[in-house]
Amino acid sequence: MDNQNIKNRFGIIGNTPALNHALDTAVQVAATDLSVLIAGESGVGKEAFSNIIHALSSRKHNPFIAVNCGAIPEGTIDSELFGHEKGSFTGAVDARKGYFETVNGGTIFLDEIGEMPLGTQARLLRVLESGEFIRVGSSKVQKTDVRVIAATNRDLLEHAQNGRFREDLYYRLSTVPIRVPSLRDRKEDIPLLFRKFTGDFAERYKTQSVQLDANAQQVLMNYPWPGNVRELKNIAEQISVLSTEKVLTADALQRFLPNAAGNRGLALLQPAGMPIPSPQASATGDFNTTERDILYKLFFELKKDMTEIKQMLYEMGHQGTGFAPVAMPDAAPVMPAYTMPAAEGMVTPVATPIVLHQPNANTTVDHHEDVEESLMLTDREKEFIVKSLKKHKGRRRDAANELGISERTLYRKIKEYDIKD
Secondary structure (H helix, E strand, C coil), X not given: CCHHHXXXXXXXXXXXXXXXXXXXXXXXXXXXXXXXXXXXXXXXXXXXXXXXXXHCCCCCCCCEEEEEHHHCCCCCHHHHHHCEXXXXXXXXXXXXXXXXXHCCCCEEEEECHHHCCHHHHHHHHHHHHHCEEECECCCCEEEXXXXXXXXXXXXXXXXXXXXXXXXXXXXXXXXXXXXXXXXXXXXXXXXXXXXXXXXXXXXXXXXXXXXXXXXXXXXXXXCCCCCHHHHHHHHHHHHHHHCCCCEECHHHHHCCCHHXXXXXXXXXXXXXXXXXXXXXXXXXXXXXXXXXXXXXXXXXXXXXXXXXXXXXXXXXXXXXXXXXXXXXXXXCCCCCEEECXXXXXXXXXXXXXXXXXXXXCCCCCCCCECCCCCCCXXXXXXXXXXXXXXXXXXXXXXXXXXXXXXXXXXXXXXXHHCCCC
């Protein structure tokens, strides 16, 4: 089967050398039982390559299962993968088979392998080296014949050097590495993908397919696409549903791209003088989505706190407590100003003084005091986690949903900050 037939079968669109090389490697390794590590940014289609490898292998008639390691809590991932015995932990009312037992003879795709806990990594290494595993709560060694395909959007070698990933497991998994290129590395494929997506959506929604003029096509190719194919597909669907024009110009297209439309919305949420984070910053990892979400919540909390402080001072001045708020001449607003160096992605508070004075006939300032609140991101992050856990009565899944992070990340943060439920 040649590459074009494989692309048609599995919905792979594009013809850039980097994409063709990744596809050639997947086809060549499919006939073996070697472990494969698929690397690439989020949204590039790594799971599609795992499906290709399984479908072209001798195991194609046996089970295939995809497991997102980042979505399984640390306390239960061993049970999910290797099974457990009855009574081995609270809630284990029956014995249960794990994926390595139920998929015996087939293929397991371990997505986000970099999120796997170190203890589970040791168990996985034993499976890869000897085909043996032990259920949680058991002492009986069992055998399995499972091919492992792993995927990651992280630099696992760097994680290994920092002690967050086992180096021996990294080299065992990456017997054959495959790197799926990002859209930035295959710009000539972007118009093809957009045409395919808009055509599919036009058929689904019974509308005319949207086209791009030459300038709009250039804008589409120059956009950085931090979300890669997944983001391009979402944009194509938005345009198919919302656009009244069937031939988009560059200006019309800009309204649908996050760096044009999204930033205008973000500007309404920013304090004065606060630069807006760009999609490019997120794409390079300087300022990730979780940190940005927490920072926005921090802004709202700060605004609320400062409003309460001003109200309290006002009430104190009218209740005869001896203090009254006075605005400084030509002073900046009470809300603290911020600067954010783009390279570091750090927030630096600049204190704005709040002046208190004893009222007298001459209304002169006898004393002033600078009030500065701790704006350490880690302190606020811990505070948000504690508040959310308290609000949801310790239900971590609900707290994780409210905070906009995965349950796995919440477990890690609780352990990192030593938060007691």
